[in-house]
Structure formats: C-alpha cells, structure tokens
Amino acid sequence: MLSRRTLLPALVLIGAALTGCARDRAPAVDYTLLNGQKASSQQWAGKVMLVNFWATSCATCVKEMPQIVATHQxxxxxxxxxxxxAMSYDPPAFVSKFAETRGLPFGVAIDNTGSVAQAFGPVQMTPTTFLINKRGEIVKRYVGEPDFAALHGLIEQLLAEA
Structure with missing residues (x-):
C-alpha cells in the first residue's frame, strides 16, 4: 500500500507533467561566435531560441540547414x-567556410571544448536541436531532423505567449 509520503510526490510529478510545468531550464552557457564576439545564454531572455547542434561532416545537418535558415527568416x-x-570535433575552418558560403543569417558558435554540448545534455548526436521559450525553459528537444511543420506550429505558440 502506498503511504502519503510516496503518494504525494508522485501526484505532484504527474500534475506537473500534465500541465506542462515540469520543464528543464536551459543551461547557462558562454560561447564565442565565429566573428569573435563573446555571448551568453543570458542574452536569450525574452526570446524564443532555436539552438541547433550540428557538424559539417553530418549529412543530415547539412541537409536540414536550409530549413533552419528558412525557419529563422x-x-x-x-x-x-x-x-x-558546431561540435568540438568540427574543424573551425570548415565551420567558418560553411557559414560563409551558405550565408547563415544567425549566430554560429564553435564549441571548441565541448562545454556547451555537455551543458545541454550532453549532446552526443547531430543534429540535435532545442527549442527554448521566452522564460528560458527547454520546450522540445529534437534528435535528428525535426518535422518542420510541427516545429513552426510550436514556435507560433511560443511567440504568442506573454
């Protein structure tokens, strides 16, 4: 038989899951963009963020990048x-060339030490994409190419939130 001591925490977890309140916060990370600019996840406050872990050697990453660009635009x-x-194993010159030739219109960071990927999970497979709401909570984690129509619908919802 379940006691109050074990039943109450279980009910709280179930209630949080049903209401969507049990979301993980995005980790606090610092990173450097390709242009040398230092940046931090603190700058994401009040924005809906799409954080995509990728590599130039990943065929799916290269294939999905035009859709990531279109989503951003x-x-x-x-x-x-x-x-x-970009993952720590991706040569910086390859990342820079890819970003330049594809005209990527958003920030590109090279995770030289792997610390950003580690903070997010760790991220071990590419592509892995996180959708983060305006409150800094991870709403969705995609491993592999997302269903972009569904992703767009979720972005619409998150942008409409106060």
Missing part, C-alpha cells in the same frame, strides 16, 4: 533567435 521579426553550435 520566417520568425526572426517576431522574436525568434537561432544559434548554430
């Missing part, structure tokens, strides 16, 4: 920001 004026985080 579609929603940036309404408060979406995007960060592409």
């Amino acid at each position: 579609k929603f940036k004026a309404r408060g979406l920001d995007t960060l592409a985080v």
